[in-house]
Amino acid sequence: METAGPAGGFGQTERMDRVRMALVEKNGYEDAAFRVSEAQAGDYLALLKPRVMSLVVFTAFVGLVTAQVPVNPIIAVVSILAIAVGAGASGALNMWYDADIDAVMSRTADRPVPSGRVLPGEALAFGLFLSAFSVMTLGLVANWLAASLLAFTIFFYAVVYTMWLKRWTPQNIVIGGAAGAFPPMIGWAAVTGQIGLESVIQFLIIFLWTPPHFWALALFKSGDYGRAGIPMMPNVAGEASTKRQIFAYAVLVAVVGILPSVLGQASATYGVFAAALGAGFVWYSWKVLRMPDVDRVMRPAKALFGYSLLYLFAIFAALLLDSVAARLGAPVW
Amino acid sequence: MNVMEDDKVNLTDTQKKARRGRSVAIAVALVAFVVIIYVVTIVKMGPSILERPM
Numbered sequence: 229m230e231t232a233g234p235a236g237g238f239g240q241t242e243r244m245d246r247v248r249m250a251l252v253e254k255n256g257y258e259d260a261a262f263r264v265s266e267a268q269a270g271d272y273l274a275l276l277k278p279r280v281m282s283l284v285v286f287t288a289f290v291g292l293v294t295a296q297v298p299v300n301p302i303i304a305v306v307s308i309l310a311i312a313v314g315a316g317a318s319g320a321l322n323m324w325y326d327a328d329i330d331a332v333m334s335r336t337a338d339r340p341v342p343s344g345r346v347l348p349g350e351a352l353a354f355g356l357f358l359s360a361f362s363v364m365t366l367g368l369v370a371n372w373l374a375a376s377l378l379a380f381t382i383f384f385y386a387v388v389y390t391m392w393l394k395r396w397t398p399q400n401i402v403i404g405g406a407a408g409a410f411p412p413m414i415g416w417a418a419v420t421g422q423i424g425l426e427s428v429i430q431f432l433i434i435f436l437w438t439p440p441h442f443w444a445l446a447l448f449k450s451g452d453y454g455r456a457g458i459p460m461m462p463n464v465a466g467e468a469s470t471k472r473q474i475f476a477y478a479v480l481v482a483v484v485g486i487l488p489s490v491l492g493q494a495s496a497t498y499g500v501f502a503a504a505l506g507a508g509f510v511w512y513s514w515k516v517l518r519m520p521d522v523d524r525v526m527r528p529a530k531a532l533f534g535y536s537l538l539y540l541f542a543i544f545a546a547l548l549l550d551s552v553a554a555r556l557g558a559p560v561w
Numbered sequence: 562m563n564v565m566e567d568d569k570v571n572l573t574d575t576q577k578k579a580r581r582g583r584s585v586a587i588a589v590a591l592v593a594f595v596v597i598i599y600v601v602t603i604v605k606m607g608p609s610i611l612e613r614p615m
Contacts, residue, residue: 306601
């Protein structure tokens with residue numbers, strides 16, 4: 229297994245050599261820097277990580293709606309679009325920097341940069357350009373607090389997580405998870421101009437949800453991460469410790485998930501629904517905790533990974549519906 | 562792979578097709594951006610933006 233060094237992993241020169249070698253080996257390009265691009269528009273779209281983007285759009289939208297502030301629908305739509313493009317830009321910067329490790333992981337080997345369809349420099353320029361444009365647009369359309377939060381999110385994901393934490397510590401996705409947790413807070417700030425307790429709780433739900441989600445994936449993809457030299461928790465602390473930590477975070481997510489109801493921000497109906505969802509999360513994590521060490525198929529870990537996606541979507545959908553019902557004056561218990 | 566003849570780069574059909582696709586995407590994105598800024602300006606500043614003295 230190749231290990232990443234403590235000072236941020238591979239050096240810049242070594243990293244670029246790896247990308248170049250991946251391009252040469254895979255596509256037979258003698259010098260990738262001097263070829264004419266064959267990248268399709270769809271390859272640039274793929275750089276934006278559309279699936280992650282869809283989650284960002286959804287959670288930012290929930291943050292925006294639950295703020296319960298009247299807002300022009302055009303301003304709301306453009307704000308969400310700017311947040312989505314900003315998130316996509318950070319994805320492009322991530323793919324630029326991580327091309328060397330993406331090339332050796334089965335899940336990511338076909339991404340535009342490691343596959344040679346887009347050159348590293350093109351991905352970098354695309355990411356920087358969209359970062360600047362999305363932040364400026366959000367600042368002009370909504371307000372500069374929301375734009376600052378978006379800029380910080382891009383910086384946190386592309387620099388703090390991708391360049392620093394990811395190759396250095398098994399706590400990478402714990403701390404880096406903050407980047408994925410900011411969108412509802414940005415959506416909230418876009419319409420209120422401030423950071424409310426409600427948006428902090430939405431941040432916490434995603435922040436605490438991230439470790440069990442990614443560690444469930446890391447359990448059954450540990451070979452991939454090991455080959456790439458990424459110090460994920462199962463590779464560093466072992467599977468037993470990872471399973472215990474997954475369970476602990478699942479309990480925390482379940483508790484934080486019902487806080488909006490406890491603090492009077494959401495209805496009791498939401499609270500009951502969130503409690504049931506949280507109990508499901510704890511149950512699936514318990515199954516992972518009880519998973520025998522000899523189990524290499526790891527169905528419980530795969531089931532938890534799938535459930536975690538459902539959980540996040542469902543809990544934010546519940547917050548959204550609860551907020552809309554309250555706004556419409558619907559009789560919700 | 563592009564072919565070089567007489568110091569000129571002759572693009573292959575694949576490269577031409579890819580370039581055309583990228584150009585169309587950039588055009589669409591630019592037009593969308595202009596429309597967004599136009600509409601947002603009207604929304605934020607109201608109809609009075611059209612009634613300013615010359």
